Amino acid sequence: MSAVSTSAQPPLQEHGGGDAKADRKLRQVREVGILLALVLLVVATTIVNPNFLSAQSVRDLLLGATLLTILAVGQTLVIVTRSVDLSVGSILGLSAFAVGSLFAAFPTMPVPVAIIAGVLVGTVCGAVNGALVALARVPALVVTLGTLYIFRGIDYWWASGKQINASDMPSAFLGMGRASVLGIPVLALVAVLVVAVVGWYLTSYRSGRELYAIGSEPAAARLSGIPVDRRIFMAFVANGTLAGLAGVLYAARFGTLDATVGTGLELQVVAAAVVGGVAIFGGSGTVLGAALGAVLLTTIGSALPILRVSGFWQQAVVGLLILTAIGLDRVLAVRAERKLRGGQSRGA
């Protein structure tokens, strides 16, 4: 280790020890690992069935991954603060149904207005979660478990058994779900945009870094003057908004909406984030990782049937993947810690 002293002052004492570069490399291993798994899976599946890489099936794959990616990005915002939002599936369902009902009630409504309305439904739901978690200081797990049922209940009450079909919605709106630019579906581009914007925000803005600080050590965050409650509230609002956006995209893509849309999605979302290396106890993880996790889970979902793996094993593989991801995180954390400590203990 060389002391990197540039000043002409007396030589600086090298402190901290450990190999910080090795630590950075170890952390990149995480995302490379997911990519590698993804490539392996695609190659293996393509060998069995060359059609797996056809333009149409790639497009289906990207479309499929879109919603999960957007939700996983939102969930990452919440998880890095050491919280969790289990109500995202219900928010998505509610917002999708809201968009559908708006079109059914006002067929001439401009498409952008409906989109904004759907997204705002998500924002409001997120604000409810955020207020309960940040202001009432109730654990997020319990709050969002409760709102999972409440939002779903509202959805059922609103739908009261009805179903909204593609014929109730204008073709301009539904066309958005099928359009593509240079062969890439527009919806997937929206997801890429979300990943880029949120990723940029989390790494480059003060409030973004403060989310990590809160998750890393809540007590220290309060002591250093970070408005902890406001930040957590905003994380939930942003997550709700993204879930609302996902609901709108769901409506545009599938066209058929009832009160069960998005049921059970929340666990897939958390799984995607965890597989993508977002630490469930907060403080670390990237949006890119979570997005890769979402793509991997979606790919597994469509590859395993082609590989003729039975339904039971499909579920088991996802479970195994989660456990592997957590195990890998643990191993990496232990190795990083050893590297950082560098074995050189200085006398206190």
Added chain:
Amino acid sequence: MAQEPPPVPPPLALVGAAKSFGAVKALQGVSLELRAGEIHALCGENGAGKSTLVKMIAGVHRPDEGHVEVDGAPIEFARPADAQQAGVAVIYQEPTLFPDLSVAENIFMGRQPLARGRRIDRPAMHAATEALFARLGVHIDPARPAKGLSIADQQLIEIAKALSLQARVLVMDEPTAALSGVEVERLFTVARSLRDSGAAILFISHRFDEVFDLCDRITVMRDGRYISTDPVAELTVDAVVRKMVGRDIAALFPKQDTEPGEVVLEVEGLTRTGVFSDVGFTVRAGEIVALAGLVGAGRSEVVRAVFGVDPYDSGRVLVNGRPLRKGRPAAAMAAGIALVPEDRRQQGLVMELSVERNATLTRRWALSRFGWLRRSTEERTAREWTRRMQVKAGSLSDAVATLSGGNQQKVVLAKWLSTDPAVLIVDEPTRGIDVGTKSEVHRLLSELAGRGLAVVMVSSELPEVLGMADRILVMHEGRVSAELSRAQATEESVMYAATGQREDAA
């Protein structure tokens, strides 16, 4: 150095501040004036209220009475950010870092240098971090995470953070505890240069040499009250120690005289790297041995290692001449050791369970037949022990949480005494207990020793240590710095050893 009170109002003052936590009065009527261009020392024993005072200045606690003044005008710090805004920087005793974030981010969290579009300017942030470390004469990679740094390096980051705030008021709560001699010297150089540029500094330390070396005035606190403020030139170490203890030792603590019997507990060369080293002592039947010292001296860690809750690296523990397997509380219990822990709410009791369930918790297996724990047996045992301990509870089926602190402590004692131990280790047996019950706990301990139990008592309360113990081991920074017999021990001699001073300096 300031001799005359300056005509300008002090940058920070505390006026008649009081703060209570439940029934405990942590601070009463304390006034303190931190002047620009002055380093002010705050001295006091454990529990004198120093940390509460720091947290009040930092905006963590709000005073129940009195107020904080900035530049002579009353101000309310509702949260730590308010204090920061007013130019107050605090270096806490325990580093408060974000382990997952980089060193530079730890220093500049919430105040990162910005580039265009309010984006964080990472190169500028790292350069500023390097510059801060250069002032402290060290180099730590700004991009590495705080995870894995030694306590000393963490403390350096805290100091760099305080420097970067360009604070007008800098509070340092025992910043030197983890630093080496060279690092302490550097810190002092920085502190002096800050003072000379007009900052007001509050310095808290148990090391008198540092206090006298660095500070201009010394304020002494005792039992949450303000005692005195004097210029360093008018004080001696002796005078400060006397002000810190300055209590009458009432004959509150009746220790029966007993004839010590066989050696029951032997501890030899117990070492846990970085926590305590080469700790050795013996305890005989019928003896009360106290472990005295300041908070953080490693006393609780030693007894926890003896009991097997914490690991240790070398050394051994013998009970009745037989070595004890390390790291096995069950083995320690089987060998006849009982540990009444420091924090009875967290470690000693299951607060939601009933008195009787708590009292028999250590004997679940002894009381059960074929794995079946019968309620009647449980109740009978609990009734017997709560009667012997004179626990005052409405009913044995009440949750322990409903009892007073003193009675809770008796339940913990009952729980352990029912295992019929040969060695009883009590960690802070009377913390947070009212005076009446306190002496009852003391009577109980004395009686138990009288019946041949070997007792090890960890206590931060000097009068309790002096009144109860047959022998006193004083710990200082992880080592036993003195072993005093009952006759040798005085408040001063214990205090000297606890702060690492030589008594012959007096």
